[in-house]
Amino acid sequence: MRGGPVIEWRDAWGSPMTVGDSTITPVARSLVTHWPGGGSVWSGPAAVIVEREGRTERIPVANLNGRILWAMRVGAAALIAAWIVKGRRRRDSND
Amino acid sequence: MTEGHDHAVETTDKAHERAAEVLADLVSVASADRVYSEPVVAGDRTIITAAEIHTGMGFGYGLATGARRVASWGREGGPRGGGGGGGQATGRPVAVVTIDPDGVHVQPVWDRTKIVVTALTGLGAIGLTLMRLRRAARLHP
Numbered sequence: 499m500r501g502g503p504v505i506e507w508r509d510a511w512g513s514p515m516t517v518g519d520s521t522i523t524p525v526a527r528s529l530v531t532h533w534p535g536g537g538s539v540w541s542g543p544a545a546v547i548v549e550r551e552g553r554t555e556r557i558p559v560a561n562l563n564g565r566i567l568w569a570m571r572v573g574a575a576a577l578i579a580a581w582i583v584k585g586r587r588r589r590d591s592n593d
Numbered sequence: 594m595t596e597g598h599d600h601a602v603e604t605t606d607k608a609h610e611r612a613a614e615v616l617a618d619l620v621s622v623a624s625a626d627r628v629y630s631e632p633v634v635a636g637d638r639t640i641i642t643a644a645e646i647h648t649g650m651g652f653g654y655g656l657a658t659g660a661r662r663v664a665s666w667g668r669e670g671g672p673r674g675g676g677g678g679g680g681q682a683t684g685r686p687v688a689v690v691t692i693d694p695d696g697v698h699v700q701p702v703w704d705r706t707k708i709v710v711t712a713l714t715g716l717g718a719i720g721l722t723l724m725r726l727r728r729a730a731r732l733h734p
Contacts, residue, residue, distance in 0.1 A: 512625030515632055517639045517692045524641070524690075526625035536651030536678075537616045541628050543643035546690055548697045555697075559643050559688045562701040567711050574715035578722045585726045 505531045509544065523547040605656055608676060612652045619648055619680075629690075639692040642702075644684050652678030 512524040527544040531537060543559035630642040654676025686702045 510625045512629055517632065518694070520692060520697065522641075522690075522692060522697065524625045524629040524643070526628040530620055532616060532620070535653050536649070537619055538647070538649035539619055540645070540647045541624075542645035543628050543687055546641075546697065546699070550696075557697055557699055559690070559699050560701060561645060561687045563685070563687065563704045563707065564645065566708055570708075570711050570715050574719055577719055581722060581726055585730060588730070 504533075505529070510541075519550060521549040523549075602656070605654060605674060605676075608652075608654060612678065615650065619650060632692075637694055641690040641692075642686055643688045643690060644686045646682070646684045648680070648682040650678065650680030652676065 506529075508528045508530060510526045510528060512526065514521050514523040516522075524546050525544045526541055528539060528541040530539050542561055542564070545556050545558045548555045548557060627646060628643060630644075633640045654674060656674035685704060685707075688702055689700045691698045691700065
């Protein structure tokens with residue numbers, strides 16, 4: 499932990515659980531960032547692996563809330579940036 | 594160096610090591626068993642909730658060893674230092690995994706409150722920026 503800043507994505511597989519004739523293995527994804535004075539970890543679900551009757555299926559677990567929230571934040575930031583650039587261009591053209 | 598300086602450096606090193614240990618514990622959150630709940634069985638259905646977890650921490654400290662610095666505080670004595678830190682942890686359900694005789698289903702959890710609050714904050718920021726830009730355009734046409 500004493501080294502420089504580190505950013506890494508990690509996939510972590512959970513313990514398989516048997517439900518009826520299916521075996522479910524949860525998979526999580528984490529974004530780990532750490533620097534000499536601290537760190538941060540975000541973890542969320544990525545998918546569940548379902549093994550049933552000899553077949554393996556990967557069912558993604560989508561974080562729809564997260565996508566909507568990020569889309570709104572990025573959209574608002576882009577709109578504000580576009581207005582600021584437009585205003586500056588207009589002032590420059592008037593000068 | 595003085596005995597006081599050595600003690601201060603040793604204490605700072607211990608604090609750094611302890612903070613590194615806490616940080617290592619923090620990274621242990623990055624496991625699937627923390628993200629997914631224990632399965633709950635209800636009749637012929639098994640339900641597992643999936644959540645997103647965010648944890649973070651930061652710390653800092655300083656050490657004054659120079660005689661000038663100590664003199665500027667108007668105190669007698671050896672080196673002095675101080676430090677502090679803080680952290681946060683949040684969690685929010687993301688989806689519900691249901692296993693029933695028909696198969697495995699994943700249903701998203703809608704956090705309407707957070708979506709509405711974020712939308713209102715975004716609209717507020719956009720409105721404020723638009724007002725400032727219009728005012729600036731009036732002052733500097």
